[in-house]
Amino acid sequence: MARIVMKFGGTSVADLDRIRNVARRVKREVEAGHEVAVVVSAMSGATNQLVAWCTQLSPLHDAREYDTVVATGEQVTTGLTAIALQTEGVDARSWQGWQIPIRTDGSHGKARVEEIDGAALIERMQAGQVPVIAGFQGIGPRERITTLGRGGSDLSAVAIAAAVKADRCDIYTDVDGIYTTDPRIVPRARKLERVSFEEMLELASVGAKVLQTRSVELAMKQKVRVQVLSSFEDKPGSLVVDEDEIVEQPVVTGVAYSRDEAKITLRRLPDTPGIAAHVFGPLSANNVNVDMIVQNLGADGTTDMTFTVGKADLPRAQETLNAARDKIGFEKILADPEVAKISIVGIGMRSHAGVAATMFNTLAEKGINIQVISTSEIKTSVLIGVEYTELAVRALHTAYGLDAPAN
Amino acid sequence: MARIVMKFGGTSVADLDRIRNVARRVKREVEAGHEVAVVVSAMSGATNQLVAWCTQLSPLHDAREYDTVVATGEQVTTGLTAIALQTEGVDARSWQGWQIPIRTDGSHGKARVEEIDGAALIERMQAGQVPVIAGFQGIGPRERITTLGRGGSDLSAVAIAAAVKADRCDIYTDVDGIYTTDPRIVPRARKLERVSFEEMLELASVGAKVLQTRSVELAMKQKVRVQVLSSFEDKPGSLVVDEDEIVEQPVVTGVAYSRDEAKITLRRLPDTPGIAAHVFGPLSANNVNVDMIVQNLGADGTTDMTFTVGKADLPRAQETLNAARDKIGFEKILADPEVAKISIVGIGMRSHAGVAATMFNTLAEKGINIQVISTSEIKTSVLIGVEYTELAVRALHTAYGLDAPAN
Numbered sequence A, B: 001m002a003r004i005v006m007k008f009g010g011t012s013v014a015d016l017d018r019i020r021n022v023a024r025r026v027k028r029e030v031e032a033g034h035e036v037a038v039v040v041s042a043m044s045g046a047t048n049q050l051v052a053w054c055t056q057l058s059p060l061h062d063a064r065e066y067d068t069v070v071a072t073g074e075q076v077t078t079g080l081t082a083i084a085l086q087t088e089g090v091d092a093r094s095w096q097g098w099q100i101p102i103r104t105d106g107s108h109g110k111a112r113v114e115e116i117d118g119a120a121l122i123e124r125m126q127a128g129q130v131p132v133i134a135g136f137q138g139i140g141p142r143e144r145i146t147t148l149g150r151g152g153s154d155l156s157a158v159a160i161a162a163a164v165k166a167d168r169c170d171i172y173t174d175v176d177g178i179y180t181t182d183p184r185i186v187p188r189a190r191k192l193e194r195v196s197f198e199e200m201l202e203l204a205s206v207g208a209k210v211l212q213t214r215s216v217e218l219a220m221k222q223k224v225r226v227q228v229l230s231s232f233e234d235k236p237g238s239l240v241v242d243e244d245e246i247v248e249q250p251v252v253t254g255v256a257y258s259r260d261e262a263k264i265t266l267r268r269l270p271d272t273p274g275i276a277a278h279v280f281g282p283l284s285a286n287n288v289n290v291d292m293i294v295q296n297l298g299a300d301g302t303t304d305m306t307f308t309v310g311k312a313d314l315p316r317a318q319e320t321l322n323a324a325r326d327k328i329g330f331e332k333i334l335a336d337p338e339v340a341k342i343s344i345v346g347i348g349m350r351s352h353a354g355v356a357a358t359m360f361n362t363l364a365e366k367g368i369n370i371q372v373i374s375t376s377e378i379k380t381s382v383l384i385g386v387e388y389t390e391l392a393v394r395a396l397h398t399a400y401g402l403d404a405p406a407n
Helices: A016-031 A046-057 A063-087 A119-126 A152-163 A197-205 A213-222 A275-285 A311-323 A355-365 A386-399 B016-031 B046-057 B063-087 B119-126 B152-163 B197-205 B213-222 B275-285 B311-323 B355-365 B386-399
Strands: A003-008 A035-040 A092-095 A102-104 A113-116 A130-134 A137-139 A145-147 A168-173 A194-196 A226-230 A238-241 A254-258 A261-270 A290-297 A302-310 A332-336 A339-345 A372-376 A379-385 B003-008 B035-040 B092-095 B102-104 B113-116 B130-134 B137-139 B145-147 B168-173 B194-196 B226-230 B238-241 B254-258 B261-270 B290-297 B302-310 B332-336 B339-345 B372-376 B379-385
Touching (some): A016 B046, A035 A063, A035 A119, A046 B016, A046 B063, A063 A092, A063 A130, A063 A137, A063 B063, A092 B063, A113 A152, A130 A152, A152 A213, A197 A213, A197 A238, A197 A339, A254 A386, A261 A311, A275 A302, A275 A311, A302 A372, A339 A386, A355 A386, A379 A386, B003 B152, B016 B035, B016 B063, B035 B063, B035 B119, B035 B152, B046 B063, B063 B092, B063 B137, B063 B145, B102 B152, B113 B152, B119 B130, B130 B152, B152 B213, B197 B213, B197 B238, B197 B339, B261 B275, B261 B311, B275 B290, B275 B302, B275 B311, B302 B311, B311 B332
Parallel strands (some): A003 A035, A092 A130, A194 A238, B035 B130, B168 B226, B194 B238
Antiparallel strands (some): A102 A113, A226 A238, A261 A332, A290 A302, B102 B113, B226 B238, B261 B332, B290 B302
8 A cells, every 4th residue: 555646637538438437547546545644736738728818918917817817727627636536536625725734935926835735635535535736736825726846746746745745746748757868869779767856956947847846855855755757657657766775887877958048258358266156147147047157268368258148038148238338348249049959867977087088079979069068966968950850869878778678 | 986796697707818808898997996805607508517527427416516516617717807907907816716715615516606705805805905705606515516507607606795794786788788678579669677585586487597596595685785687788787676776666677487497287187175285295306397377177076277387397297197197086188388487577576456357458458368377566477379479579569668768
């Protein structure tokens, strides 16, 4: 007997047939003797409609009222799912954020969970009832409804799993697990049986968007074992767990890519102390996140500085830098949105030397020029021309021995 | 300065343009110096969709979950209306039933309001903020969402008006007031400036469905002055008030009709004590409401009994009576759905004799046969063939001097 939180995303509850399918899946776990709590998103499309109404009334709408409106999407699904479960003979009841309560701070639209009282839920589960909980929402100061931001239902599920001391948090979604890379690019990508929280975080941050990043951070902090699996197929998914639980550790676990960044180069800056602060201070003040950074010292006392920003932030970044041009003192700005970031990720990189060298050699053999390099303890990323994305990912996948055996 | 509750029904908030229109109307009252609270229904169509989902999942769905699902319709409107008001520069916030709270009993789907704490609302109104309150919903035992049943938003508005000690409860709807009769039948029907609670109740119960009956009962009990007016046109509506407020009392205030009843006649019952109980006991046990009743004694120790039931209940009534035939001992059942009930209503009938005689004479002159008669203190109703409905209503409207002056 285990205690399981099962989370179903918007596509898994998109219509009544899919909600019935969810009910049957839950029933199976209940009949296997498990204690089950369910977390649901809004029916897919519902949230977009609600958001559109708010925005059409006022682009600068009150975030508190926005939350009141959009939280209804999840509320509808909880009631319908509870009815579907009862129809299957499973005792169930719906729970909204304020009923549990799921206490959050007052950052409407992107609230942070502060505390969840799991007592009532545990009591019901022990009595054989399935709580069907609205994801994405909570209750903030002054008893107002809050929402956790896009993808917040994953976060709700992990937080609830921690609060009820669940053995596992199963995230049902429209993919069947976490892969060594994007199977659309590499048909021989393999589904990972297990992946560590840290690897998952690095993979998520470079574009493998199966789980919302904050939910992985929370799972790591609270040691909640997370399983990602398909709500449409009947096969095991991928477990995201503490690295202690991973026995066989390949050096590189996965290859990720992102086309969401753009490169900026500032030419001929004065090479003086504090120049980096002059560049990145104004960008930060204007909410432009900077990712990879390299600096090349010139011979004449000037330097070139290259860094990446989110592609959507590129115009704002250029404006900001031009406005600060006198203070920074660069000669010119070069902007290039035609780049891709390719990353290899693996906890094995901590204890193995020469892992990055294989990456550089592999790319060199294919004639791919590396524009920027950045590394962390379990990740090495390179910036390359966007047209080489698929070639680079495929070559690295093979080079690190990740290809599945040919059929 | 007055304190006003403004209630907008589903057609008045059917889309964003209409919600903007609501916001402008509210703004006008605020700018006139009034303290205003707003009660809103779900956008028209929204509730039907939510109900359909519940019913499709299970015809016998859990009423608690049904309430959780359908209450979201009003929640969406509160948030959108608050945003629209803010856009107009009016300070506003949404309130759900559980936030106020509006305490109800646990009769999910048709809950009764038990208590409303008006303190927080009054405080906000005095501070110049407009509370936008979800109609139709409350919070029952065990902190679960309840709904008040169809038309419940009128009831919410009146109950809130009583709780905040409002000077008036304005019900905005798709008609512009209460008329002496249906203007579709009698083009010269007049809009009533004032009508008493009791008259309104009788008019509502015989088919003039402008206000939900329970909301009128509550307004009468709590002495809440109600105004019915159009949300689309800009002219005064009709006031529903205590009869003390009505100075000029016509003998007959209005003529109403209903085609929702059917007539049943039981032939040749034994004329024994307790026979009525044998007939109406089983009907009541099967949830068939009986309205008008007459009994004609025969010469041979048998009697004929005629009564009306809701047209929709006719098959169930016939089944029930046939099942109890041996016990009742009637010779045969005659059922006739082709009937209409015509009523004259007026508090002046209390103090004037001969009012009903005018009704009977008028119908006789037109050659309309009266099948059943029933009377109350301020109402006289007759059952006639349905094909005479318009003729009878028009003749009575003229006979009681209700016609508007010809243009």
